[in-house]
Amino acid sequence: MFVAHLGMVRHTEILSPTGWFFLADGRPSALFAMLAGIGLVFMTRSAQHNRGALAAQRHRIVLRALVLYVLGYGLILLGTPVAIILPAYAVLFVLAIPFLRLRPGPLLTIAAVVFALMPQVLVLSRHAAYGAATPSGQLAILPVVAEIWSGYYPAITWIGYILVGVAIGRMDLRRTRTQVALTGIGAIVAVLAYGAGQLAERAVPGRRGSLPFDLVTIEDHANTTPEMVGNVAFAAAVLGVCLLATSWRPLRVVLHPISAAGAMSLSVYSMHIVYIAVLGVDSVWNPESNGPLIWLVIATLIFAVLWQRFLGQGPLERLLRAAITPFVPAQGQPRAGGAPRAD
Numbered sequence: 034m035f036v037a038h039l040g041m042v043r044h045t046e047i048l049s050p051t052g053w054f055f056l057a058d059g060r061p062s063a064l065f066a067m068l069a070g071i072g073l074v075f076m077t078r079s080a081q082h083n084r085g086a087l088a089a090q091r092h093r094i095v096l097r098a099l100v101l102y103v104l105g106y107g108l109i110l111l112g113t114p115v116a117i118i119l120p121a122y123a124v125l126f127v128l129a130i131p132f133l134r135l136r137p138g139p140l141l142t143i144a145a146v147v148f149a150l151m152p153q154v155l156v157l158s159r160h161a162a163y164g165a166a167t168p169s170g171q172l173a174i175l176p177v178v179a180e181i182w183s184g185y186y187p188a189i190t191w192i193g194y195i196l197v198g199v200a201i202g203r204m205d206l207r208r209t210r211t212q213v214a215l216t217g218i219g220a221i222v223a224v225l226a227y228g229a230g231q232l233a234e235r236a237v238p239g240r241r242g243s244l245p246f247d248l249v250t251i252e253d254h255a256n257t258t259p260e261m262v263g264n265v266a267f268a269a270a271v272l273g274v275c276l277l278a279t280s281w282r283p284l285r286v287v288l289h290p291i292s293a294a295g296a297m298s299l300s301v302y303s304m305h306i307v308y309i310a311v312l313g314v315d316s317v318w319n320p321e322s323n324g325p326l327i328w329l330v331i332a333t334l335i336f337a338v339l340w341q342r343f344l345g346q347g348p349l350e351r352l353l354r355a356a357i358t359p360f361v362p363a364q365g366q367p368r369a370g371g372a373p374r375a376d
């Protein structure tokens with residue numbers, strides 16, 4: 034995410050210091066969406082066999098979504114050239130609620146249907162409305178409805194990322210076999226999907242902006258079937274690699290700063306948007322060096338380690354919990370009419 038927003042490519046060779054920066058094009062947000070699905074499973078796992086507890090957790094998810102939605106639009110008002118993902122996250126969280134009790138098999142099947150069909154619906158409808166598949170256009174409709182169809186993170190396609198995350202979250206992620214499968218299968222599917230998209234780009238008539246090209250391109254945020262399947266497979270492979278790496282205790286200690294930052298991802302995300310707002314628009318569109326990126330990474334890791342060491346939960350995570358806890362029904366405590374009692 035930091036690289037995608039502030040990275041400056043000095044050399045394009047894959048083995049050069051910045052040659053790998055292309056991996057940040059469109060993939061971090063897909064990875065975060067998949068991880069959000071896993072997070073939803075972790076939130077509700079203990080409540081799966083208790084209707085009252087599950088209802089309370091669903092209520093918590095909706096409240097969390099409302100807070101994220103408001104926070105997202107607050108960050109949008111800062112005027113950065115970053116496409117803020119939090120409002121889309123909020124809508125996706127709510128849409129994912131009916132799927133949280135499904136097993137991995139049905140979840141992956143539904144996700145496959147989403148990736149196979151909904152990108153075609155999205156691109157065709159955008160061409161009908163705009164004459165192009167531009168992700169930045171917004172219809173003059175209610176903002177929540179807009180999150181479903183327009184923008185960089187349309188829910189009608191991005192729900193697939195969440196569903197894959199929910200499916201993975203319901204697997205035994207501590208098993209080495211699961212970790213190896215995520216890494217190997219994810220890498221293979223990613224290569225096949227991106228490769229198929231690249232071949233299709235060369236085969237179809239027309240270029241960017243033409244309907245045939247927009248239906249198959251693997252350009253970042255294209256929301257096509259090849260791009261989205263490649264993205265989610267890449268995300269699964271990254272997760273598998275991270276799980277395998279951290280299964281070795283010495284490396285887990287070395288990677289602790291990254292783990293600490295990941296434990297307060299909402300705070301880190303929001304603070305880096307504020308950082309970009311202070312630097313100005315040119316820091317994204319016309320970076321002069323990777324200095325701002327390097328300082329952001331260093332400061333974030335140090336902040337995350339120190340905050341977690343002395344204060345525990347991240348600042349915005351703490352505020353989010355405090356904001357929604359008074360409104361979450363007590364788990365399994367019936368009140369008049371059979372509904373859970375509020376705390």
